[in-house]
Each structure stands twice: as C-alpha cells, then as structure tokens.
Amino acid sequence: MSTASQPGPVSIPAPRSRTRQRSNYELYSWLFMRVSGIVLVFLVLGHLFIMNILDGGVQRINFAFVAGRWSSPFWQVWDLMMLWLAMLHGTNGMRTIINDYAERDQTRFWLKMILFVAAGFIILLGTLVIFTFDPNIG
Amino acid sequence: MAAMPAGTIYRGGEGMWTWVLHRITGVGVFFFLLVHVLDTALVRVSPAEYDAVIATYKTPIINLMEVGLVGAVLFHALNGLRIILVDFWAKGPRYQRQMTWAIGAVWVVLMVPGTFFMLKHTVEAMFGSAS
Ligand code: HEM
DSSP: OOGGGSOOOOOOOOOSSOOOOOOOHHHHHHHHHHHHHHHHHHHHHHHHIIIIIGGGGGGGOSHHHHHHHHTSHHHHHHHHHHHHHHHHHHHHHHHHHHHHHOOSHHHHHHHHHHHHHHHHHHHHHHHHHHHHOOTTOO | OOOSOTTSOOTTSHHHHHHHHHHHHHHHHHHHHHHHHHHHGGGGTOHHHHHHHHHHHTSHHHHHHHHHHHHHHHHHHHHHHHHHHHHHSTTTTTTHHHHHHHHHHHHHHHHHHHHHHHHHHHHHHHHOOOO
C-alpha cells in the first residue's frame, strides 16, 4: 500500500485563452508572391521583348497581329497564364500595401473591396476576351 | 575585419531604396495592367477601335513612356529575383549587397539596347531615317 504516498498524475489546466485558430494565409501569400514572380519573369519579360523590342516592336501591332498570335493555342495559354498570375500577384501586392498604409479599419476594408472588385472584373474580362476572340469580327 | 556593422542600419541604405523602388514599380505596373487589359479588350469590339487605340501607343510621347514601363518591370523583376535569392539561398543574405549592384548592372546592360530598339522608329520618323 505504498501507492497512497505517491504523487498522483499532475494535470495542467489548459491556458484560459488560446489564440484563435491560426490561418496560414499569410504564409501561402508570401510563397505565392515568390512562385508567381519566378514564372512571371519568363511570361512578362518575354511578352515585353516580343511586343516592344523584337522585329519593329509596337509599330507592327494591330488587330491582324493579335489575330495571328491568338490563332495559336500556345500564345492563348501564355497570355491567359500571364493575365491570371500577374493580376493575382499584383492584387496580392496591393493588398499588402493597403494593409501597410490605411490605418482605419473602415478605410482598409473599403479600399480592399474596391481592389478585389476591380481585379475580379479585369480577370474575368481578360479571360473572356481570350476565349471568345473572333478574328472575323466587324 | 568587421570594422563596419553591416546590415544594422536599414534606413537610408540600398536596402531601403530598392524596397521603395520595388513598391513603386509594383503599383505602377499594376495600374498599367488594368488599363492594358481594357485596351486589349477592344479586339472584341472591332478591329478599327482596337487599331485606333494601339495607334496612340505608337506616338512619340507614349513610346517614351513604354521605355519607362519596360524599365520599371525589368527593375521589379530583377529585384524580385534578388529578394527570392535572399529568402531561399543560404548565402543570399550575405551577398545581398553584391546582388543589388549586379541587378543594377544587368538592368543597364539590357536597357541600353532595349531603349535603342524601342525608340528607333520614333527617332527615325521625327528626325529622318538614314535608310
Ligand atoms: C516580372 C516578374 C516579377 C517578379 C520576379 C516579382 C517579384 C515580386 C516579389 C518577390 C515581391 C515581394 C513580395 C514580398 O515582399 O513579400 C513582389 C511584390 C509586388 N509585386 Fe511583383 N514581381 C513580378 C511582376 C509583377 C507584376 C507584373 C506586377 C503588377 C501587376 C507586380 C506587382 C507587385 C506588387 C504591387 C508588389 C507589392 C510590393 C510591396 O509589397 O512593396 N509584380 N513582386
């Protein structure tokens, strides 16, 4: 009967206030900025080189030029990826900047609302244009 | 060795200026992108409307602004790669200052011929072509 003198199991009460469920959103956003950045180096710098520098640059661009490019799925996919990645990367960057400078909760909220609505509109519009492009229009 | 406490004073150093430039170029390029998707969307309206807007891209002043845009994107891209190397490459933080000078050099080396080809037509049109 020596067990009685032994100390019982110690129970440590849970902390009164646990920090609320943590989200990894900011970590994923940080990682996304870097991964999308690397892909955008090829897509955006390639786009700028072809459109502004190669073979006469901007002077040779017109409707027929666009029609010729978008007849190839390669450039359609290129432009679609560039649109989505650049818009998501840029919008996420703008979100960081709003969080940095807008101090009132209300101001922050509404600036981000305007940002997200504008970005959503541009992404949808651009996607629609790439998918529904008609070389024989007008 | 170690006469200078490297990296203890951030404000006013190259690190601050690359950060400021990265932020300004990021915002500038973002707003241009919004406009650029809108002008490209005119291909869904009519060839004439699209060609009319693209014609403004070929005028001297806008052409000069395109050089600025390309320069801004190129800086943002190179500095972005530097940030990524500082974050993920074990020796990145140690070489971040050298990398800042390296991207500056790469920027100049690419922008000199780039500016030449971007402005070639405009300069020829304004001052007469040699050919
Ligand atoms: C071309 C390749 C690009 C690369 C390598 C790149 C890389 C990066 C990186 C690494 C960051 C830093 C994120 C952080 O500090 O956590 C960043 C921020 C940002 N990027 Fe880019 N980016 C590129 C293109 C673009 C484009 C096309 C836009 C505009 C649509 C853009 C807009 C921004 C903005 C607004 C920020 C936030 C700046 C800040 O927080 O100070 N970037 N970029």
